[in-house]
Amino acid sequence: MKTYAHLMALILLITPFNNANAHADCHYSESLIDNNIAYVVTIDKNNHRLATVSITFKPETNLLYMAPGANQLPDRWATFVQNLKATDTKGNTIPIEELSGAKWKLQSSLNEKLTLSYEVKLDHEDYKWSGGIDGAAYATDWGVFYTGRSLLILNDNDWTNITVDFIVPSDWHVTTPWDLVKDGANKFMVINQTALMESMFFAGTHEELSLKRDDFELVFALGGDEIIAQKEEFKNLAEGVLDYYIELMGSVPNPSPDNKFKKSIVIINSSTLTDGEQIGNNISMLIEKNGGPMSKMISRFMFAHEFFHLWNGKSFWPTNNDTEWFKEGFTNYYTLKSLYHVGFLDDASYLDILNSFFFQRYNADNGIGKIAMTNGAEKHNHWGLIYSGGLFVAISQDMIIRKATNNNKNVDHLLNGLFQKYGGTNDGYSLDELRESLSELSGKDQSEFFNSYINGTKRIPIDSYLSMAALDAKIENGALKIERKKSANLLEENMTKGLFGIIDNN
Ligand SMILES: [Zn+2]
Numbered sequence: 001m002k003t004y005a006h007l008m009a010l011i012l013l014i015t016p017f018n019n020a021n022a023h024a025d026c027h028y029s030e031s032l033i034d035n036n037i038a039y040v041v042t043i044d045k046n047n048h049r050l051a052t053v054s055i056t057f058k059p060e061t062n063l064l065y066m067a068p069g070a071n072q073l074p075d076r077w078a079t080f081v082q083n084l085k086a087t088d089t090k091g092n093t094i095p096i097e098e099l100s101g102a103k104w105k106l107q108s109s110l111n112e113k114l115t116l117s118y119e120v121k122l123d124h125e126d127y128k129w130s131g132g133i134d135g136a137a138y139a140t141d142w143g144v145f146y147t148g149r150s151l152l153i154l155n156d157n158d159w160t161n162i163t164v165d166f167i168v169p170s171d172w173h174v175t176t177p178w179d180l181v182k183d184g185a186n187k188f189m190v191i192n193q194t195a196l197m198e199s200m201f202f203a204g205t206h207e208e209l210s211l212k213r214d215d216f217e218l219v220f221a222l223g224g225d226e227i228i229a230q231k232e233e234f235k236n237l238a239e240g241v242l243d244y245y246i247e248l249m250g251s252v253p254n255p256s257p258d259n260k261f262k263k264s265i266v267i268i269n270s271s272t273l274t275d276g277e278q279i280g281n282n283i284s285m286l287i288e289k290n291g292g293p294m295s296k297m298i299s300r301f302m303f304a305h306e307f308f309h310l311w312n313g314k315s316f317w318p319t320n321n322d323t324e325w326f327k328e329g330f331t332n333y334y335t336l337k338s339l340y341h342v343g344f345l346d347d348a349s350y351l352d353i354l355n356s357f358f359f360q361r362y363n364a365d366n367g368i369g370k371i372a373m374t375n376g377a378e379k380h381n382h383w384g385l386i387y388s389g390g391l392f393v394a395i396s397q398d399m400i401i402r403k404a405t406n407n408n409k410n411v412d413h414l415l416n417g418l419f420q421k422y423g424g425t426n427d428g429y430s431l432d433e434l435r436e437s438l439s440e441l442s443g444k445d446q447s448e449f450f451n452s453y454i455n456g457t458k459r460i461p462i463d464s465y466l467s468m469a470a471l472d473a474k475i476e477n478g479a480l481k482i483e484r485k486k487s488a489n490l491l492e493e494n495m496t497k498g499l500f501g502i503i504d505n506n
Pocket of ligand 1: 305306328
Protein backbone atom coordinates (compact mmCIF):
# COMPACT_ATOMS: atom_id res chain seq x y z
CA MET A 1 0.00 0.00 0.00
CA LYS A 2 3.02 2.26 0.12
CA THR A 3 2.73 3.53 -3.42
CA TYR A 4 -0.98 4.05 -2.94
CA ALA A 5 -0.44 6.02 0.25
CA HIS A 6 2.23 8.13 -1.37
CA LEU A 7 0.12 8.91 -4.40
CA MET A 8 -2.97 9.68 -2.46
CA ALA A 9 -0.96 12.17 -0.50
CA LEU A 10 -0.30 14.01 -3.74
CA ILE A 11 -3.94 14.83 -4.26
CA LEU A 12 -3.92 18.55 -4.34
CA LEU A 13 -5.96 21.27 -2.77
CA ILE A 14 -8.30 23.24 -4.93
CA THR A 15 -8.03 26.93 -4.18
CA PRO A 16 -10.91 28.86 -5.61
CA PHE A 17 -9.79 31.74 -7.76
CA ASN A 18 -11.68 34.94 -7.24
CA ASN A 19 -9.67 37.22 -9.44
CA ALA A 20 -11.48 36.92 -12.67
CA ASN A 21 -14.68 38.66 -13.37
CA ALA A 22 -16.04 38.71 -16.83
CA HIS A 23 -17.90 36.51 -19.18
CA ALA A 24 -17.07 36.46 -22.79
CA ASP A 25 -19.67 36.18 -25.40
CA CYS A 26 -18.97 33.89 -28.32
CA HIS A 27 -20.55 36.48 -30.55
CA TYR A 28 -18.08 38.48 -32.60
CA SER A 29 -18.38 42.14 -33.34
CA GLU A 30 -15.81 44.41 -35.01
CA SER A 31 -14.73 45.94 -31.72
CA LEU A 32 -14.29 42.52 -30.15
CA ILE A 33 -12.10 41.39 -33.02
CA ASP A 34 -10.04 44.56 -32.67
CA ASN A 35 -9.49 43.98 -28.95
CA ASN A 36 -9.13 40.27 -29.26
CA ILE A 37 -6.13 38.61 -27.64
CA ALA A 38 -5.18 35.96 -30.15
CA TYR A 39 -2.86 33.06 -29.40
CA VAL A 40 -1.72 30.75 -32.16
CA VAL A 41 0.02 27.55 -31.04
CA THR A 42 1.73 25.61 -33.81
CA ILE A 43 2.98 22.08 -33.38
CA ASP A 44 4.89 20.54 -36.23
CA LYS A 45 4.38 16.87 -37.00
CA ASN A 46 8.08 16.21 -37.57
CA ASN A 47 9.16 17.86 -34.37
CA HIS A 48 6.34 17.63 -31.91
CA ARG A 49 8.62 18.43 -28.98
CA LEU A 50 8.60 22.06 -30.07
CA ALA A 51 5.61 24.40 -29.83
CA THR A 52 5.69 27.76 -31.57
CA VAL A 53 3.45 30.33 -29.95
CA SER A 54 2.41 33.77 -31.12
CA ILE A 55 0.18 36.26 -29.30
CA THR A 56 -1.32 39.35 -30.86
CA PHE A 57 -2.58 41.87 -28.31
CA LYS A 58 -2.39 45.43 -27.05
CA PRO A 59 -0.29 45.50 -23.87
CA GLU A 60 -1.84 47.51 -21.06
CA THR A 61 1.19 47.04 -18.82
CA ASN A 62 4.84 46.26 -19.63
CA LEU A 63 5.01 43.08 -17.59
CA LEU A 64 4.87 39.68 -19.25
CA TYR A 65 4.78 36.55 -17.11
CA MET A 66 3.93 32.88 -16.89
CA ALA A 67 1.60 31.47 -14.21
CA PRO A 68 3.08 30.09 -10.93
CA GLY A 69 4.78 26.70 -10.80
CA ALA A 70 8.08 24.98 -11.65
CA ASN A 71 9.46 26.47 -8.43
CA GLN A 72 12.37 24.02 -8.40
CA LEU A 73 13.85 25.80 -11.44
CA PRO A 74 15.42 29.29 -11.11
CA ASP A 75 13.75 30.42 -14.34
CA ARG A 76 10.50 28.58 -13.55
CA TRP A 77 8.52 27.85 -16.74
CA ALA A 78 10.79 30.19 -18.72
CA THR A 79 13.42 27.40 -18.58
CA PHE A 80 11.66 25.96 -21.62
CA VAL A 81 11.06 29.22 -23.51
CA GLN A 82 13.38 30.29 -26.34
CA ASN A 83 13.53 32.87 -29.14
CA LEU A 84 11.14 35.28 -27.45
CA LYS A 85 10.59 38.39 -29.54
CA ALA A 86 8.04 41.13 -30.01
CA THR A 87 7.27 43.11 -33.16
CA ASP A 88 4.91 46.01 -33.76
CA THR A 89 2.48 46.24 -36.68
CA LYS A 90 5.15 47.87 -38.86
CA GLY A 91 7.48 44.96 -38.31
CA ASN A 92 9.84 46.79 -35.92
CA THR A 93 11.37 44.71 -33.16
CA ILE A 94 10.45 45.77 -29.62
CA PRO A 95 13.15 45.09 -26.99
CA ILE A 96 12.29 42.72 -24.16
CA GLU A 97 14.19 42.66 -20.87
CA GLU A 98 14.31 39.27 -19.18
CA LEU A 99 13.54 39.36 -15.43
CA SER A 100 13.85 36.46 -13.00
CA GLY A 101 11.10 33.92 -12.27
CA ALA A 102 9.50 33.67 -15.74
CA LYS A 103 8.87 37.39 -16.08
CA TRP A 104 9.82 39.86 -18.80
CA LYS A 105 9.58 43.59 -19.31
CA LEU A 106 8.38 44.88 -22.63
CA GLN A 107 10.01 48.15 -23.80
CA SER A 108 7.02 49.22 -25.82
CA SER A 109 4.48 51.96 -25.69
CA LEU A 110 1.25 50.72 -24.24
CA ASN A 111 -2.01 50.08 -26.04
CA GLU A 112 -0.44 49.55 -29.43
CA LYS A 113 -0.98 46.24 -31.08
CA LEU A 114 2.02 43.93 -31.17
CA THR A 115 2.85 40.31 -31.77
CA LEU A 116 4.86 38.31 -29.30
CA SER A 117 6.38 35.05 -30.49
CA TYR A 118 8.42 32.33 -28.83
CA GLU A 119 9.04 28.61 -28.76
CA VAL A 120 8.58 26.12 -25.95
CA LYS A 121 10.85 23.07 -25.89
CA LEU A 122 9.03 20.04 -24.56
CA ASP A 123 11.95 18.83 -22.39
CA HIS A 124 10.06 18.83 -19.11
CA GLU A 125 10.59 15.11 -18.58
CA ASP A 126 14.34 15.76 -18.15
CA TYR A 127 13.63 17.56 -14.87
CA LYS A 128 12.27 16.48 -11.47
CA TRP A 129 8.71 17.53 -10.59
CA SER A 130 7.52 17.16 -7.00
CA GLY A 131 3.90 16.91 -8.17
CA GLY A 132 4.77 14.73 -11.15
CA ILE A 133 5.12 15.42 -14.85
CA ASP A 134 1.31 15.22 -15.15
CA GLY A 135 1.10 18.83 -13.88
CA ALA A 136 3.78 20.16 -16.27
CA ALA A 137 4.09 19.01 -19.91
CA TYR A 138 5.09 15.80 -21.69
CA ALA A 139 5.11 14.08 -25.04
CA THR A 140 3.77 10.63 -25.91
CA ASP A 141 3.83 8.61 -29.13
CA TRP A 142 0.27 9.82 -29.79
CA GLY A 143 0.56 13.52 -28.98
CA VAL A 144 1.56 16.19 -26.50
CA PHE A 145 0.26 17.38 -23.13
CA TYR A 146 0.66 20.94 -21.89
CA THR A 147 -0.69 22.91 -18.99
CA GLY A 148 -1.55 26.55 -19.66
CA ARG A 149 1.10 27.56 -17.14
CA SER A 150 3.85 25.64 -18.96
CA LEU A 151 3.05 27.04 -22.41
CA LEU A 152 1.41 30.44 -22.27
CA ILE A 153 3.00 33.82 -21.63
CA LEU A 154 0.54 36.40 -20.30
CA ASN A 155 0.41 40.15 -19.97
CA ASP A 156 -0.17 41.51 -16.45
CA ASN A 157 -3.75 42.34 -17.07
CA ASP A 158 -7.35 41.29 -16.64
CA TRP A 159 -7.88 39.81 -20.06
CA THR A 160 -11.15 38.60 -21.45
CA ASN A 161 -12.04 37.89 -25.06
CA ILE A 162 -9.14 35.55 -25.75
CA THR A 163 -8.85 33.04 -28.57
CA VAL A 164 -6.37 30.18 -28.82
CA ASP A 165 -5.92 28.61 -32.23
CA PHE A 166 -3.95 25.39 -32.56
CA ILE A 167 -2.24 24.59 -35.83
CA VAL A 168 -1.50 20.88 -35.57
CA PRO A 169 -0.85 17.97 -37.95
CA SER A 170 -3.93 17.18 -40.04
CA ASP A 171 -4.67 13.86 -38.30
CA TRP A 172 -4.48 15.46 -34.83
CA HIS A 173 -7.17 17.11 -32.76
CA VAL A 174 -7.02 19.13 -29.55
CA THR A 175 -8.90 18.67 -26.27
CA THR A 176 -9.12 21.78 -24.08
CA PRO A 177 -11.44 23.03 -21.30
CA TRP A 178 -12.54 25.92 -23.54
CA ASP A 179 -15.38 26.36 -26.01
CA LEU A 180 -14.72 25.74 -29.68
CA VAL A 181 -15.14 28.72 -31.97
CA LYS A 182 -17.31 27.46 -34.77
CA ASP A 183 -15.25 28.72 -37.69
CA GLY A 184 -11.97 27.11 -36.78
CA ALA A 185 -11.04 23.46 -36.60
CA ASN A 186 -9.05 23.78 -33.39
CA LYS A 187 -9.77 27.36 -32.39
CA PHE A 188 -11.09 28.05 -28.90
CA MET A 189 -12.63 30.97 -27.02
CA VAL A 190 -11.30 31.52 -23.48
CA ILE A 191 -13.44 33.58 -21.10
CA ASN A 192 -10.69 35.10 -18.98
CA GLN A 193 -7.09 34.93 -17.86
CA THR A 194 -7.80 32.49 -15.03
CA ALA A 195 -9.22 30.06 -17.56
CA LEU A 196 -5.93 30.34 -19.49
CA MET A 197 -3.75 29.91 -16.41
CA GLU A 198 -5.68 26.95 -14.99
CA SER A 199 -5.99 25.10 -18.27
CA MET A 200 -4.50 21.92 -19.61
CA PHE A 201 -4.79 20.40 -23.05
CA PHE A 202 -3.85 17.43 -25.15
CA ALA A 203 -3.11 17.59 -28.86
CA GLY A 204 -2.73 14.37 -30.81
CA THR A 205 -4.49 11.28 -32.09
CA HIS A 206 -6.06 10.43 -28.70
CA GLU A 207 -9.77 9.62 -28.30
CA GLU A 208 -12.34 11.90 -26.75
CA LEU A 209 -15.37 11.03 -24.66
CA SER A 210 -17.96 13.64 -23.74
CA LEU A 211 -20.72 13.49 -21.12
CA LYS A 212 -23.29 16.27 -20.84
CA ARG A 213 -25.66 16.98 -17.98
CA ASP A 214 -27.69 20.20 -18.24
CA ASP A 215 -25.17 22.89 -19.19
CA PHE A 216 -22.22 21.02 -17.74
CA GLU A 217 -19.88 18.96 -19.91
CA LEU A 218 -17.27 16.47 -18.78
CA VAL A 219 -14.76 15.62 -21.50
CA PHE A 220 -12.23 12.81 -21.31
CA ALA A 221 -9.11 12.69 -23.46
CA LEU A 222 -7.86 9.10 -23.54
CA GLY A 223 -4.40 8.27 -24.88
CA GLY A 224 -2.53 4.99 -25.33
CA ASP A 225 -3.91 1.63 -26.46
CA GLU A 226 -4.47 0.28 -22.94
CA ILE A 227 -6.41 3.38 -21.92
CA ILE A 228 -8.47 3.53 -25.11
CA ALA A 229 -9.33 -0.16 -24.63
CA GLN A 230 -10.98 0.88 -21.33
CA LYS A 231 -13.03 3.65 -22.92
CA GLU A 232 -16.35 1.99 -22.18
CA GLU A 233 -15.31 1.36 -18.59
CA PHE A 234 -14.28 5.00 -18.11
CA LYS A 235 -17.59 6.07 -19.63
CA ASN A 236 -19.61 3.92 -17.24
CA LEU A 237 -17.53 4.98 -14.26
CA ALA A 238 -17.76 8.69 -15.10
CA GLU A 239 -21.49 8.56 -15.83
CA GLY A 240 -22.16 6.66 -12.62
CA VAL A 241 -20.06 8.99 -10.48
CA LEU A 242 -21.41 12.13 -12.17
CA ASP A 243 -25.04 11.06 -11.77
CA TYR A 244 -24.45 10.01 -8.18
CA TYR A 245 -23.03 13.42 -7.28
CA ILE A 246 -25.79 15.25 -9.18
CA GLU A 247 -28.48 13.26 -7.40
CA LEU A 248 -26.82 13.91 -4.05
CA MET A 249 -26.36 17.63 -4.62
CA GLY A 250 -29.46 18.33 -6.66
CA SER A 251 -27.66 19.74 -9.68
CA VAL A 252 -24.46 20.07 -11.70
CA PRO A 253 -21.70 22.19 -10.08
CA ASN A 254 -22.67 25.80 -9.39
CA PRO A 255 -19.45 27.77 -9.07
CA SER A 256 -18.92 31.36 -7.98
CA PRO A 257 -20.00 34.01 -10.50
CA ASP A 258 -16.32 35.01 -10.65
CA ASN A 259 -15.22 31.59 -11.76
CA LYS A 260 -17.93 30.19 -13.97
CA PHE A 261 -17.12 26.96 -15.73
CA LYS A 262 -19.32 24.72 -17.79
CA LYS A 263 -16.73 22.21 -18.82
CA SER A 264 -14.14 20.08 -17.07
CA ILE A 265 -11.64 17.90 -18.81
CA VAL A 266 -9.95 14.73 -17.62
CA ILE A 267 -6.83 13.81 -19.55
CA ILE A 268 -5.76 10.20 -19.03
CA ASN A 269 -2.67 8.75 -20.66
CA SER A 270 -0.93 5.45 -20.40
CA SER A 271 2.50 5.81 -18.78
CA THR A 272 5.26 4.09 -16.80
CA LEU A 273 3.72 5.16 -13.48
CA THR A 274 0.39 6.16 -11.94
CA ASP A 275 -0.07 9.75 -10.85
CA GLY A 276 -2.62 12.51 -10.96
CA GLU A 277 -2.94 16.23 -10.62
CA GLN A 278 -5.81 18.64 -10.55
CA ILE A 279 -5.47 22.16 -11.91
CA GLY A 280 -8.45 24.50 -11.84
CA ASN A 281 -11.47 22.43 -12.85
CA ASN A 282 -9.45 19.87 -14.76
CA ILE A 283 -7.71 16.62 -13.97
CA SER A 284 -4.57 15.13 -15.51
CA MET A 285 -3.89 11.46 -14.87
CA LEU A 286 -1.24 8.98 -15.87
CA ILE A 287 -1.97 5.30 -15.45
CA GLU A 288 0.78 2.74 -15.34
CA LYS A 289 0.74 0.37 -18.26
CA ASN A 290 -0.01 -3.12 -16.89
CA GLY A 291 -0.17 -1.50 -13.43
CA GLY A 292 -2.54 -4.06 -11.94
CA PRO A 293 -5.49 -3.61 -9.59
CA MET A 294 -3.79 -1.11 -7.27
CA SER A 295 -3.00 1.25 -10.10
CA LYS A 296 -6.59 0.90 -11.27
CA MET A 297 -7.89 1.63 -7.79
CA ILE A 298 -5.71 4.74 -7.40
CA SER A 299 -6.78 6.19 -10.73
CA ARG A 300 -10.50 5.63 -10.04
CA PHE A 301 -10.18 7.03 -6.55
CA MET A 302 -8.32 10.12 -7.77
CA PHE A 303 -10.90 10.79 -10.44
CA ALA A 304 -13.86 10.44 -8.07
CA HIS A 305 -12.14 12.49 -5.35
CA GLU A 306 -11.10 15.41 -7.57
CA PHE A 307 -14.41 15.36 -9.34
CA PHE A 308 -16.35 15.78 -6.08
CA HIS A 309 -14.34 18.96 -5.44
CA LEU A 310 -16.28 20.61 -8.30
CA TRP A 311 -19.04 20.77 -5.68
CA ASN A 312 -17.19 20.56 -2.34
CA GLY A 313 -14.43 23.07 -3.04
CA LYS A 314 -15.54 24.87 -6.20
CA SER A 315 -19.27 25.41 -5.62
CA PHE A 316 -18.94 25.95 -1.87
CA TRP A 317 -15.73 26.48 0.02
CA PRO A 318 -14.43 27.45 3.46
CA THR A 319 -13.59 30.98 4.53
CA ASN A 320 -10.29 29.73 5.94
CA ASN A 321 -8.19 26.60 6.20
CA ASP A 322 -9.42 25.31 9.60
CA THR A 323 -11.97 23.18 7.71
CA GLU A 324 -9.64 21.36 5.31
CA TRP A 325 -10.51 18.19 7.24
CA PHE A 326 -14.10 18.73 6.09
CA LYS A 327 -13.26 19.56 2.49
CA GLU A 328 -10.87 16.63 2.06
CA GLY A 329 -12.37 14.16 4.52
CA PHE A 330 -16.00 14.48 3.42
CA THR A 331 -14.79 14.35 -0.18
CA ASN A 332 -13.10 11.05 0.64
CA TYR A 333 -16.36 9.80 2.14
CA TYR A 334 -18.34 10.62 -1.03
CA THR A 335 -15.54 9.24 -3.19
CA LEU A 336 -15.95 5.86 -1.48
CA LYS A 337 -19.73 6.06 -1.71
CA SER A 338 -19.64 6.90 -5.42
CA LEU A 339 -17.22 4.06 -6.18
CA TYR A 340 -19.54 1.72 -4.27
CA HIS A 341 -22.49 3.13 -6.19
CA VAL A 342 -20.90 2.35 -9.57
CA GLY A 343 -19.93 -1.14 -8.42
CA PHE A 344 -16.19 -0.52 -8.38
CA LEU A 345 -16.21 -1.27 -4.63
CA ASP A 346 -18.37 -3.86 -2.88
CA ASP A 347 -19.13 -4.29 0.84
CA ALA A 348 -15.91 -6.17 1.49
CA SER A 349 -13.54 -3.93 -0.48
CA TYR A 350 -15.18 -0.77 0.92
CA LEU A 351 -14.66 -1.94 4.51
CA ASP A 352 -11.21 -3.22 3.69
CA ILE A 353 -10.01 0.12 2.31
CA LEU A 354 -11.18 1.84 5.52
CA ASN A 355 -8.51 -0.13 7.31
CA SER A 356 -5.85 -0.95 4.75
CA PHE A 357 -5.58 2.56 3.49
CA PHE A 358 -7.34 5.18 5.62
CA PHE A 359 -6.87 3.77 9.11
CA GLN A 360 -3.27 2.80 8.36
CA ARG A 361 -2.48 6.34 7.24
CA TYR A 362 -4.30 7.77 10.25
CA ASN A 363 -2.62 5.48 12.72
CA ALA A 364 0.83 6.15 11.28
CA ASP A 365 0.46 9.95 11.31
CA ASN A 366 2.71 11.40 14.01
CA GLY A 367 0.43 14.43 14.30
CA ILE A 368 -2.29 12.33 15.95
CA GLY A 369 -2.54 13.29 19.61
CA LYS A 370 -0.32 16.32 19.06
CA ILE A 371 -1.93 18.65 16.57
CA ALA A 372 -5.58 19.38 15.83
CA MET A 373 -7.04 18.65 12.43
CA THR A 374 -8.02 22.31 12.17
CA ASN A 375 -4.39 22.98 11.14
CA GLY A 376 -5.26 22.91 7.46
CA ALA A 377 -1.82 24.12 6.41
CA GLU A 378 -0.51 20.75 7.63
CA LYS A 379 -2.65 18.70 5.27
CA HIS A 380 0.23 17.59 3.05
CA ASN A 381 2.52 16.76 5.97
CA HIS A 382 -0.29 15.13 7.91
CA TRP A 383 -2.38 13.38 5.29
CA GLY A 384 -3.49 10.76 7.80
CA LEU A 385 -4.67 13.32 10.34
CA ILE A 386 -6.57 15.52 7.89
CA TYR A 387 -7.65 13.36 4.92
CA SER A 388 -8.26 10.15 6.91
CA GLY A 389 -9.25 11.97 10.11
CA GLY A 390 -11.72 14.07 8.13
CA LEU A 391 -13.18 10.89 6.63
CA PHE A 392 -13.58 9.43 10.14
CA VAL A 393 -15.36 12.60 11.25
CA ALA A 394 -17.69 12.24 8.26
CA ILE A 395 -18.46 8.61 9.12
CA SER A 396 -18.87 9.34 12.86
CA GLN A 397 -21.19 12.29 12.29
CA ASP A 398 -23.17 10.34 9.72
CA MET A 399 -23.71 7.54 12.23
CA ILE A 400 -24.63 10.00 15.02
CA ILE A 401 -27.20 11.75 12.84
CA ARG A 402 -28.67 8.55 11.39
CA LYS A 403 -29.05 6.99 14.83
CA ALA A 404 -30.57 10.14 16.35
CA THR A 405 -33.10 10.56 13.54
CA ASN A 406 -34.04 6.94 12.91
CA ASN A 407 -32.06 7.21 9.66
CA ASN A 408 -34.22 10.09 8.42
CA LYS A 409 -31.30 12.49 8.23
CA ASN A 410 -27.62 12.13 7.46
CA VAL A 411 -24.55 14.10 6.34
CA ASP A 412 -25.90 14.30 2.76
CA HIS A 413 -28.18 17.00 4.17
CA LEU A 414 -25.17 19.01 5.34
CA LEU A 415 -23.48 18.89 1.93
CA ASN A 416 -26.72 19.58 0.12
CA GLY A 417 -27.51 22.49 2.44
CA LEU A 418 -24.09 24.08 1.89
CA PHE A 419 -24.49 23.68 -1.86
CA GLN A 420 -27.95 25.26 -1.84
CA LYS A 421 -26.78 28.12 0.36
CA TYR A 422 -23.39 28.94 -1.15
CA GLY A 423 -23.50 27.55 -4.70
CA GLY A 424 -23.28 30.37 -7.24
CA THR A 425 -22.17 32.91 -4.61
CA ASN A 426 -18.84 34.35 -3.49
CA ASP A 427 -19.44 33.51 0.18
CA GLY A 428 -17.97 30.66 2.19
CA TYR A 429 -18.81 28.57 5.24
CA SER A 430 -17.01 28.56 8.60
CA LEU A 431 -15.97 25.96 11.15
CA ASP A 432 -18.67 27.21 13.56
CA GLU A 433 -21.28 26.81 10.87
CA LEU A 434 -20.32 23.17 10.31
CA ARG A 435 -20.61 22.47 14.04
CA GLU A 436 -23.97 24.21 14.25
CA SER A 437 -25.35 22.45 11.16
CA LEU A 438 -24.23 19.03 12.38
CA SER A 439 -25.72 19.73 15.83
CA GLU A 440 -28.96 20.74 14.19
CA LEU A 441 -29.09 17.64 12.00
CA SER A 442 -28.68 15.24 14.92
CA GLY A 443 -30.56 17.45 17.36
CA LYS A 444 -27.56 17.02 19.68
CA ASP A 445 -24.96 19.64 20.51
CA GLN A 446 -21.70 18.54 18.87
CA SER A 447 -19.45 20.95 20.82
CA GLU A 448 -17.88 18.13 22.79
CA PHE A 449 -17.19 16.11 19.64
CA PHE A 450 -15.57 19.15 18.03
CA ASN A 451 -13.61 20.05 21.18
CA SER A 452 -12.27 16.51 21.43
CA TYR A 453 -11.55 15.45 17.86
CA ILE A 454 -11.52 18.53 15.64
CA ASN A 455 -10.34 21.50 17.70
CA GLY A 456 -8.72 19.01 20.07
CA THR A 457 -6.19 16.25 19.48
CA LYS A 458 -7.98 13.14 20.74
CA ARG A 459 -8.06 10.06 18.51
CA ILE A 460 -11.45 9.46 16.94
CA PRO A 461 -12.90 6.17 18.23
CA ILE A 462 -13.93 5.24 14.70
CA ASP A 463 -14.52 1.62 15.78
CA SER A 464 -17.26 2.73 18.20
CA TYR A 465 -18.95 4.90 15.60
CA LEU A 466 -18.87 2.17 12.94
CA SER A 467 -20.33 -0.25 15.49
CA MET A 468 -23.43 1.93 15.72
CA ALA A 469 -24.37 0.39 12.33
CA ALA A 470 -24.73 -3.34 11.63
CA LEU A 471 -20.99 -3.73 12.04
CA ASP A 472 -18.67 -4.99 14.72
CA ALA A 473 -15.57 -2.84 14.54
CA LYS A 474 -12.54 -2.92 16.79
CA ILE A 475 -9.00 -1.63 16.76
CA GLU A 476 -6.55 -4.45 17.38
CA ASN A 477 -2.80 -4.64 16.75
CA GLY A 478 -2.80 -1.43 14.76
CA ALA A 479 -5.64 -2.50 12.50
CA LEU A 480 -9.27 -1.48 12.19
CA LYS A 481 -11.11 -4.79 12.03
CA ILE A 482 -14.65 -4.62 10.74
CA GLU A 483 -17.11 -7.49 10.54
CA ARG A 484 -20.81 -7.74 10.02
CA LYS A 485 -22.83 -8.07 13.22
CA LYS A 486 -24.30 -11.56 13.67
CA SER A 487 -27.68 -10.00 14.18
CA ALA A 488 -28.68 -6.41 13.66
CA ASN A 489 -31.90 -4.46 13.81
CA LEU A 490 -33.48 -2.64 10.89
CA LEU A 491 -32.07 0.76 11.88
CA GLU A 492 -28.54 -0.67 12.05
CA GLU A 493 -29.00 -2.29 8.63
CA ASN A 494 -30.23 0.98 7.15
CA MET A 495 -27.35 2.87 8.75
CA THR A 496 -24.95 0.46 7.06
CA LYS A 497 -26.63 1.08 3.71
CA GLY A 498 -26.14 4.77 4.43
CA LEU A 499 -22.44 4.23 5.08
CA PHE A 500 -22.11 2.62 1.66
CA GLY A 501 -23.91 5.54 0.08
CA ILE A 502 -27.11 3.86 -0.93
CA ILE A 503 -29.37 6.89 -1.29
CA ASP A 504 -32.74 6.02 0.19
CA ASN A 505 -34.32 9.48 -0.09
CA ASN A 506 -35.72 9.21 3.39
ZN1 LIG B 1 -8.88 16.85 -2.41
